[in-house]
Amino acid sequence: MLITSMNRRKKIKQILQKKDKKAKAKVQNKAKPGYISKADRAVLKAEGEAILPEKSV
Secondary structure, eight states, X not given: OHHHXXXXXXXXXXXHHHHHHHHHHHHSOOSSOOOOOHHHHHHHHHXXXXXXXXXXX
């Protein structure tokens, strides 16, 4: 009986550790920037080019 209770405790501990690890990973800062679609990148580039000539005038 002692062995099964230890196995159950071990399994519960593993599950909780796994949950904690996932939660910590979610909270950490992400080094990779979010995805920007090709159309959005084109719009941002066009806006950037439109702003530059105005500054030099």
